Amino acid sequence: MASTRQGTEGVEFTAPIPDEFAEILTDDAVAFVAKLAREFTGRRDELLRKRAERQERINAGEMPDFLPETKEIRDGDWKIAPIPDDLQDRRVELTGPPDRKMTINALNSGAKTWMADLEDANCPTWRNMLESQLNLRDANLRTITFDDPKTGKAYELNEDVALIIARPRGWHLNEKHMIVDGHEVPGGLFDFGLYFFHNVQTLLDRGSGPYFYLPKMESHLEARLWNDVFNLAQDELGVPRGTIKATVLIETILATFEMDEILYELREHSAGLNCGRWDYIFSYIKKFREKDLLLPDRSEVTMTVPFMRAYSLLTIKTCHKRGAHAIGGMAAQIPSKDPEENEKANAKVREDKEREARDGHDGTWIAHPGMVPLAMEAFDEHMKGPNQINEKSPDVNPTAAELLEKPEGNITEAGFRLNVNVGVQYLGGWLAGRGAIPVYGLMEDTATAEISRAQVWQWIHNDAGVLDDGTEVTEELFRKVLAEELDNIKELVGPERFERDEFGKAAELFDRISTDKNFVDFLTIPGYEYLD
Numbered sequence: 001m002a003s004t005r006q007g008t009e010g011v012e013f014t015a016p017i018p019d020e021f022a023e024i025l026t027d028d029a030v031a032f033v034a035k036l037a038r039e040f041t042g043r044r045d046e047l048l049r050k051r052a053e054r055q056e057r058i059n060a061g062e063m064p065d066f067l068p069e070t071k072e073i074r075d076g077d078w079k080i081a082p083i084p085d086d087l088q089d090r091r092v093e094l095t096g097p098p099d100r101k102m103t104i105n106a107l108n109s110g111a112k113t114w115m116a117d118l119e120d121a122n123c124p125t126w127r128n129m130l131e132s133q134l135n136l137r138d139a140n141l142r143t144i145t146f147d148d149p150k151t152g153k154a155y156e157l158n159e160d161v162a163l164i165i166a167r168p169r170g171w172h173l174n175e176k177h178m179i180v181d182g183h184e185v186p187g188g189l190f191d192f193g194l195y196f197f198h199n200v201q202t203l204l205d206r207g208s209g210p211y212f213y214l215p216k217m218e219s220h221l222e223a224r225l226w227n228d229v230f231n232l233a234q235d236e237l238g239v240p241r242g243t244i245k246a247t248v249l250i251e252t253i254l255a256t257f258e259m260d261e262i263l264y265e266l267r268e269h270s271a272g273l274n275c276g277r278w279d280y281i282f283s284y285i286k287k288f289r290e291k292d293l294l295l296p297d298r299s300e301v302t303m304t305v306p307f308m309r310a311y312s313l314l315t316i317k318t319c320h321k322r323g324a325h326a327i328g329g330m331a332a333q334i335p336s337k338d339p340e341e342n343e344k345a346n347a348k349v350r351e352d353k354e355r356e357a358r359d360g361h362d363g364t365w366i367a368h369p370g371m372v373p374l375a376m377e378a379f380d381e382h383m384k385g386p387n388q389i390n391e392k393s394p395d396v397n398p399t400a401a402e403l404l405e406k407p408e409g410n411i412t413e414a415g416f417r418l419n420v421n422v423g424v425q426y427l428g429g430w431l432a433g434r435g436a437i438p439v440y441g442l443m444e445d446t447a448t449a450e451i452s453r454a455q456v457w458q459w460i461h462n463d464a465g466v467l468d469d470g471t472e473v474t475e476e477l478f479r480k481v482l483a484e485e486l487d488n489i490k491e492l493v494g495p496e497r498f499e500r501d502e503f504g505k506a507a508e509l510f511d512r513i514s515t516d517k518n519f520v521d522f523l524t525i526p527g528y529e530y531l532d
């Protein structure tokens with residue numbers, strides 16, 4: 001049985017609410033989310049308009065730089081509010097979608113924290129969004145269990161589990177199934193609101209708190225909006241202001257110029273910044289898509305190319321000056337059953353984590369529980385205390401030109417094909433309801449897939465989109481490669497999965513976002529039309 005309960009004045013649901021989720025969408029929880037939506041949707045819309053206007057100015061020649069109007073904040077001597085005890089040591093943060101089995105595996109993984117992802121690693125079907133909330137509530141209550149019907153294995157929590165940090169959707173996405181006064185609710189408010197409503201008391205009773213990651217922001221004004229959301233949410237439920245703690249992902253090229261300002265806006269609620277490297281690369285391509293700033297093949301844009309290095313060191317310096325954690329990024333390698341491949345993956349992750357720890361990061365991200373020991377070792381070796389906020393501050397002062405410097409490297413046919421192949425494989429998984437999938441030994445999620453499809457768009461539409469052998473990337477070439485890669489995928493995954501994951505639809509969507517003369521801001525926006 002399922003209902004489309006219309007219980008709260010002005011609120012409608014456009015999809016049935018399966019009975020098992022009635023305890024998530026209670027009248028009080030729905031009224032709470034509706035209150036947030038009524039208060040903040042207009043401001044969210046205005047901020048999205050500002051993003052579009054800024055893009056037009058960039059297309060017309062304006063380049064990002066530090067803001068003159070906020071110089072006082074950058075030069076000022078201030079710190080964020082003290083960090084709670086249980087967030088002091090975040091040396092290894094595992095990430096993943098709050099699928100029931102993965103939730104238990106993540107909490108038992110030995111990582112310090114678990115970034116429970118309603119965003120890049122999650123496909124926002126109605127069922128996924130509600131089930132994630134149910135799983136997170138049960139996880140915080142410590143009552144979560146799972147019997148795997150496929151293997152017969154029973155899952156339950158260990159005594160010691162990772163601390164949960166939930167990541168709601170970014171400002172750009174709506175939750176189309178909940179309508180308040182005729183408007184779709186911003187997805188971030190839906191995710192944040194339900195998680196906060198259902199878990200704050202449980203967490204406070206345990207001496208912990210509601211902790212969040214905030215994705216894909218492009219300016220400090222967007223951080224101000226989150227801060228105002230937090231204040232209203234806390235006031236509404238009678239929770240002291242400052243109880244919520246949020247870590248902001250610096251994962252857009254524009255936010256890098258406003259790191260101090262973002263920490264300042266959230267200073268009462270801040271738990272630091274994180275280098276969201278994959279969306280950061282995507283953002284560079286997206287923002288400068290019409291310029292002569294083409295990145296080389298995706299595999300060549302590593303954390304050691306100058307603009308990525310400049311950004312990560314500046315993040316550490318900025319955070320430590322403000323008493324905040326600077327968390328590193330995601331190493332995408334996952335364990336392999338082939339011992340040789342596995343050793344290669346481990347070596348890459350080890351190198352990445354050791355560099356981050358040496359540089360001064362206070363913790364890092366990994367995609368798979370199998371990588372926990374490795375990341376832990378790297379941080380244990382280079383970070384003696386719970387963090388290194390007061391120990392290391394990189395002596396850097398990157399200019400705007402350094403933060404924007406185009407890296408050297410080639411655009412190759414192999415890189416072009418791989419982008420098409422991986423992009424279609426990812427969309428196949430996504431359309432089947434999975435937000436993260438393994439492809440060729442790497443975790444692929446929305447952010448990594450965005451890089452692939454944005455490069456393909458740019459190489460087709462920008463005059464500089466020429467392969468290193470002199471071949472111009474055209475729509476015709478793209479269509480030929482797409483057809484060939486679809487055949488390769490069919491051979492790789494087999495006809496059954498090829499049908500089940502609807503790769504034909506995935507190819508159609510990939511084609512649409514690659515050939516549309518207007519760049520699609522986020523693949524999840526047209527993608528969402530295909531869901532439910």
Ligand SMILES: CC(=O)SCCNC(=O)CCNC(=O)[C@H](O)C(C)(C)COP(=O)(O)OP(=O)(O)OC[C@H]1O[C@@H](n2cnc3c(N)ncnc32)[C@H](O)[C@@H]1OP(=O)(O)O
Pocket residue numbers: 094095096097101102103105106117120121278279330334335367368369436437438442443444445447448
């Ligand atoms: C750019 C960014 O935003 S990064 C952050 C967002 N991305 C992510 O969080 C990706 C997280 N990672 C994942 O989703 C997964 O690791 C994948 C999809 C890449 C690979 O998953 P699988 O193919 O299931 O991996 P594999 O078969 O090796 O899994 C082995 C076991 O580990 C578990 N596992 C794997 N990854 C995770 C994880 N991230 N969290 C919890 N458990 C996990 C599996 O559930 C499985 O459990 P079982 O043995 O009890 O059945």
Ligand SMILES: O=CC(=O)O
Pocket residue numbers: 120249251275276277278279280329330447
């Ligand atoms: O969210 C993380 C990223 O790298 O993107």
Ligand SMILES: [Mg+2]
Pocket residue numbers: 120215216249251276278279447
């Ligand atoms: Mg991201």
